Amino acid sequence: MATSRFHQALGTAQSHQHLQNSGSHHEFGNASLKLISKAFKADVGLSIRGGYNSCMRKSGVIQASTSQTSVQSVSYSPNNSSDELRRKSSEAALILIRHGESLWNEKNLFTGCVDVPLTKKGVEEAIEAGKRISNIPVDMIYTSALIRAQMTAMLAMTQHRRKKVPIILHNENEQAREWSRIFSEDTKKQSIPVVTAWQLNERMYGELQGLNKQETADRFGKEKVHEWRRSYDIPPPNGESLEMCAERAVAYFKDHIEPQLLSGKNVMIAAHGNSLRSIIMYLDKLTSQEVINLELSTGIPMLYIFKGGKFIRRGSPAGPTEAGVYAYTRSLALYRQRLDDMLH
């Protein structure tokens, strides 16, 4: 198949632009993004005039649709692709964020499923996390049922350049559904559904909840507390082991979140140190030995690309103020370029 103008420009952009391939990161600077975007429009005959534009699927490799009201992430699909081929070629972004520092993190208390809010520092961490993901598409948000994760998600989204409104869905009962209905299709298009799920809650720390971590280590011994905190299958007294936490968190991810990614939806999950460690164990295929050493900082977003049924870790997007660029793929670079075009 003739190399499309898009790919020619991409090749030019890559040779022009210092393409750092640090680890799994491919990075583009702004100059090459403009080149890519110009070629992208030329290649797919895309015009961004008023209203919803969708370009004809070209014989090339790109199908894109965009409009003044919504900037879709680009998905690749050859002209005569089967569903399977389209699914294999579609790409979705998955962002994981551990909540910002909570009031009990600050006091070094075991928190588990106790519903504790963020500290001022935790609020700032959530906002900084939002800056780092402000150019990455988000179509759905999942949080745990705990306020520290929900605050983190909402605060992060205040920084998103797309300015869609995250709206927590209330499906507790028929009345909750009825009373929280939105009657404008346009308004719905400008919102992002937020699903809260107890299955994404922090592991339940049993009789350690509320205890000071240092005092607990003094009382039971450092090794015992490390075993409770970081082993895979040894639970704290009357609490959950990481394995038990994984049984609910990973099951929820597979049953509810992975299908969204498969359909091309870009997803953000705001949850907790251990519920996310169990999900990352699944995404990165870590062994129960390897996951012991996995530590997650509060409020640092991690980016994965879901493509062809596989999860590719792209690291943490660099902040907008940081030198250099982002752990972006080609379609994420295009999405960011479209935001630039739309917002300027």
Ligand SMILES: O=C(O)[C@H](O)COP(=O)(O)O
């Ligand atoms: O629940 C807690 O205490 C923290 O959020 C996580 O604790 P850990 O890092 O000790 O597992």
